[in-house]
Structures are given as structure tokens and as C-alpha cells.
Amino acid sequence: MADDIIAIRSFVAAGVGGAEVADDQDIFAGGYVNSLFAVQLVMWLERQFGIFAQGTDLDLGNFLSVERICAFVAAKRAAADTAAVSSLR
Amino acid sequence: MPRRTIELKAPVPAELAPELSSKIFFVSEAITDFRLLFDGEAVAAVELEFSAGSSAESLAEQLHHVVEADILSQRSPAAKVLWEHPASAPVQEDVYRELLGRRIVAEVGEGQISLGSPLLELMDMLDERFAAIVRELGGRQRRYPTLIGTQTLHRCGYFSSFPQFVMFVTRLHTDSNEYRKFAEYAAGRESIGDGLAEHFGNADYCLPPTMCYHTFHEMEGTRLEGAGTVVSSRGKSFRHESRYHRTLERLWDFSIREIVFLGDREFVRSKRGELMNATMRLVESLDLPARLVVANDPFFGGPRTGEQIWSQRMLEMKYELRLDIEGGRDLAAGSFNLHETFFGDTFDITVESGENAYTGCVGFGLERFAYAFVCRHGIDPDKWPAEIYKSAS
Known part of the structure; x- marks a missing residue:
């Protein structure tokens, strides 16, 4: 998880053009990023963490800050693990 | 078949x-x-x-x-309702059939309907209410020519996002020999036929699919004063809806009241919010069954269609006001849109600081609004609620 947050911080920092943002700071409300970044972020998360976002996943609330993004990735992974365990039973 | x-x-x-x-x-x-x-x-x-x-x-x-x-490139969007107004009575049925039967409307072509009283007066009254909201927002009115430059639509990204809707305007080659040949071709034909295209000249102009592109084009190179400005217009808009045209719900040729916001990010977002609030109050006062939902534009045919749709929904760049009509259906009678700095970038429209302007727009479909109104309140003006006759001063 520590590596995850470092990678996410780094992607977000590049997206906001080097501005300093706290882990709990809303990067969209601040106008730091645009919709193109939102698309790039979701695609990158999918590639980086092997997850797939659709339906209610695609709620901006999941991507507002570094903290929220980490929580989203963790929740998606936990859901995938649960599904994998269920399929083994 | x-x-x-x-x-x-x-x-x-x-x-x-x-x-x-x-x-x-x-x-x-x-x-x-x-x-x-x-x-x-x-x-x-x-x-x-x-x-x-x-x-x-x-x-x-x-x-x-x-x-x-x-x-399949879309990602099963989640429905999101922001607000709802359950009307005090259900909508009526057979309204469109009655409009046709009483010759208040007549179908004169594909997605083309001629309208008469009392729908005309109703559309004007509704439009006056929207115009009053514009005045409250400090907006100014413009009236645009119908034709819009093909190059303008191209710069607006229209052709790569909505090619299915485009309606080009053309004319004959400016050439006396061509005029003669065309006159010969047309003379004596009962049906003008499919051979027209070889006589056409250019397609420098289109019919406008909406009004806001006129506004951005007109304001090219403008440096805005203060936090921003509000511009509104009413005009005919045209979209090739193929075989999807239906009653007054979906026309190839319809009327829009459009309001455009140009300014800094906060100005544009807050104006969209103010307009949404004013619209919700209007819909409540007219007692129309309605809801405000997250929506997306009908992108089609481009390499990024799926992405455009899900990102637009995720960032809530578009809300639609949906009004109930007969047959258990509803329609989008208004939309509330943000464009980030796309049009500011494209048309070099800047704010006082010199940065490119953010923009947003709101559009109301007047035929759709009027149709939803008569579905709820009936065709007889004597039975309409007093609220619609209220002077929108």
C-alpha cells in the first residue's frame, strides 16, 4: 500500500503541474486539473492496479484526492479478492 | 421489406x-x-x-x-437524479393526437412540424420566463443569422463528435452555364430526383445545431471584463434525427432558448447553478412532473466516443431537465452544460487576467417544453394555471 500511495501521489503531482497538493485536497474543486486528466487518471489506475472502473465506480467522489483514490483502489482490489475466493469455493 | x-x-x-x-x-x-x-x-x-x-x-x-x-466502449453509466418534482396530477394521454386532430400542429415533413395557436403563445410565454431569468443573471440578448459557417462548426469539434446530426446548406455553382444546365435538368421533371448533387457548389454553411456556437464565434478574440458575461439568444436549430423524429419530442427543426456563460471558472459554475435553481423553481410553479439528472451528449462515430461519454458523466459536465409526457415517457427539455476552456481556447476568448475563459451553456427546447406543459395541463388555455400568464417582469 505504501508503494501505491507513492505512485498515486506522483501521478497526481504530474497532473497538477507540480502544484503542491495535500493527500486530502480536492484536486478537481481547485481547478488544478481538467476532464482530460480525469480520463488519464482512470486509465492509468486500471493499467497500474489491474482494476476496471464502470457504473457507480465512475463517480468523481472516488477520484477527488490522493486519499480517495487510494481508498478506491483498495476497495476494488478487496472486491476482486472476494470474488476470486468465492469462485474457488 | x-x-x-x-x-x-x-x-x-x-x-x-x-x-x-x-x-x-x-x-x-x-x-x-x-x-x-x-x-x-x-x-x-x-x-x-x-x-x-x-x-x-x-x-x-x-x-x-x-x-x-x-x-460497448461506454461503461454502463450509473443513473444519478439530483432533484425531482412530482406533480400534483399525472400527465394526460392522447395529447399529440388531439393537437393533430385540431390542426394545432401539422406534420409537414420528416421531423418538421408547423405550429399554431395556442402552442405558439405558450412557447412565447415560456420563452419570456427564460428571458426573465437571463435578465436576473445580468445577461444580454443577441439574435443570430440562421446560417453558421461550416468552418465554425469544425472548430467547435462538431463534426468529430456529432456527424450524424449535421445539416449542410448548399447552392448551385456560381456559373451561368451551370444555372442553364440545372434549369434544363429541372424543367419538365415531376420529381426533382437524385441527380441534384452534381449541380451543387459548396457547403460553406450549415444549419445551426444549437445557438451557442454563434456566440463563441461572434466573441472570438474578446477579452471579457469583470468575472464574466452572460449572452442569450433564441433561434431555430436543426439536427438530422434520421428516423428517430417523433411528435414534438424529437424534431429535425426546432426552437432553442440558449444562455451562454463566459468567464472565470467560478463565474461559469455559479451561473450554471443559479440557472438550474431558477429553472427548478419555474418547473415547480408550473407544476410539471420533472427531474434533473446527470446526462451525456449523443457522441457518435469518433475514436473516443466511449471515453467522451463516461468522462462527461463522471465530471457531471451535463445535466438534463427531464419532463414527463404522455405514454409513460419523458423528454429532455433543458440541459445545463460546462465546457471547461475548450471554446475559450478555440476562439481566443480571455478573462481579465489574460487566461482563456471557461464557458458553459444552458439550452431549453421550446417545442418540447410546451409539449410537456400541454401533456400536464391540457390544450385548452382556459384550464392552464394562472402562473403561466404571470408577467415575467
Whole structure:
């Protein structure tokens, strides 16, 4: 998880053009990023963490800050693990 | 007419079925009717009816391409309702049939309807209410020519986002020999026929699909004063809706009241919010059953269609005001949109600081609004609520 947050911080920092943002700071409300970044972020998360976002996943609330993004990735992974365990039973 | 059932290569989830339905007539003009065939929760096949002489194989190929590129690339959007107004009474039925029967409306062409009293007065009264909201926002009015430059629409990205809707305007070559040849071609023909195209000159102009492109074009190179400005216009808009035209719900030729915001980010977002609030109050006062939902534009045919749709929804760049009408249906009578700095960048419109302006727009479909109103309150003006006659001073 520590590596995850470092990678996410780094992607977000590049997206906001080097501005300093706290882990709990809303990067969209601040106008730091645009919709193109939102698309790039979701695609990158999918590639980086092997997850797939659709339906209610695609709620901006999941991507507002570094903290929220980490929580989203963790929740998606936990859901995938649960599904994998269920399929083994 | 021949029919053929096309098995889809991959099933289309039920939540994307309306999207699929909304694109099938754009697959090809040869398609005259269709039916989605479900297998459980997903669309497994489409039954097409098509004109004789068309190749079922090439229609199938085109359908597969559209399903893959424009439908399955979408990501099953979650519905999100922001606000709802349950009216005090349900909508009425057989309203459109009565409008036709009393010659208040007449179908004069594909998606083209002529309108008379009392719908005309109703549309004007509704428009006056929107204009009053514009005045409260400190906006100014403009009236634009109908024709819009093809290059303007191109710069607005219209052709790569909504090619299915484009309606070009053309004319004959400016050449006396051509005029003569064309006059000879036309003379004595009962039907003008398909040979017209070879006489056409250019397509420098289009019919406008909405009003805001006129506003951005007119304001090219402008440096805005203060936090921003509000510009509003009313005009006829045109979209080729293929065989999807229906009653007053979906026309090829319709009227829009549009309000454009240009300024800094906060100005544009807050103006959109103020306009949404004012609209919700208006809808409540007219007692129209309604809801405000997160929506997306009908992007089609571009390489990024799916992405454009899900990102637009995720960032809530578009809200739609949906009003109930007869037949258990509803329609989008208004939309509230943000564009980030796309039009500021494209048309070099800047704010005082020199940065490119953010923009947003709100559009109301006047025929749709009026139709939803008569579905709720009936056609007889004597029975309309007093609120609609209130002077919008």
C-alpha cells in the first residue's frame, strides 16, 4: 500500500503541474486539473492496479484526492479478492 | 421489406440498450425498422428490417462496428437524479393526437412540424420566463443569422463528435452555364430526383445545431471584463434525427432558448447553478412532473466516443431537465452544460487576467417544453394555471 500511495501521489503531482497538493485536497474543486486528466487518471489506475472502473465506480467522489483514490483502489482490489475466493469455493 | 436477425459478437448490457436503440437508424439509411432481442439481461441480437436491394452482410458489418466502437466502449453509466418534482396530477394521454386532430400542429415533413395557436403563445410565454431569468443573471440578448459557417462548426469539434446530426446548406455553382444546365435538368421533371448533387457548389454553411456556437464565434478574440458575461439568444436549430423524429419530442427543426456563460471558472459554475435553481423553481410553479439528472451528449462515430461519454458523466459536465409526457415517457427539455476552456481556447476568448475563459451553456427546447406543459395541463388555455400568464417582469 505504501508503494501505491507513492505512485498515486506522483501521478497526481504530474497532473497538477507540480502544484503542491495535500493527500486530502480536492484536486478537481481547485481547478488544478481538467476532464482530460480525469480520463488519464482512470486509465492509468486500471493499467497500474489491474482494476476496471464502470457504473457507480465512475463517480468523481472516488477520484477527488490522493486519499480517495487510494481508498478506491483498495476497495476494488478487496472486491476482486472476494470474488476470486468465492469462485474457488 | 427483407428482414435479418444479426447475432451480436458480444452481448450489450441492458443498461446500454437505450443507447443502442438510439444509434441503429444512424447505422444506415437502408434500415427501416429494428427490434432488440434479449437473452436474459443483455441484448444478444438485433432484428433489422431494411430496404430491398441492400446487402444484409454489409449492414451486419456496419452494425458490429457501431456496437463495438460506440456502444460497448461506454461503461454502463450509473443513473444519478439530483432533484425531482412530482406533480400534483399525472400527465394526460392522447395529447399529440388531439393537437393533430385540431390542426394545432401539422406534420409537414420528416421531423418538421408547423405550429399554431395556442402552442405558439405558450412557447412565447415560456420563452419570456427564460428571458426573465437571463435578465436576473445580468445577461444580454443577441439574435443570430440562421446560417453558421461550416468552418465554425469544425472548430467547435462538431463534426468529430456529432456527424450524424449535421445539416449542410448548399447552392448551385456560381456559373451561368451551370444555372442553364440545372434549369434544363429541372424543367419538365415531376420529381426533382437524385441527380441534384452534381449541380451543387459548396457547403460553406450549415444549419445551426444549437445557438451557442454563434456566440463563441461572434466573441472570438474578446477579452471579457469583470468575472464574466452572460449572452442569450433564441433561434431555430436543426439536427438530422434520421428516423428517430417523433411528435414534438424529437424534431429535425426546432426552437432553442440558449444562455451562454463566459468567464472565470467560478463565474461559469455559479451561473450554471443559479440557472438550474431558477429553472427548478419555474418547473415547480408550473407544476410539471420533472427531474434533473446527470446526462451525456449523443457522441457518435469518433475514436473516443466511449471515453467522451463516461468522462462527461463522471465530471457531471451535463445535466438534463427531464419532463414527463404522455405514454409513460419523458423528454429532455433543458440541459445545463460546462465546457471547461475548450471554446475559450478555440476562439481566443480571455478573462481579465489574460487566461482563456471557461464557458458553459444552458439550452431549453421550446417545442418540447410546451409539449410537456400541454401533456400536464391540457390544450385548452382556459384550464392552464394562472402562473403561466404571470408577467415575467
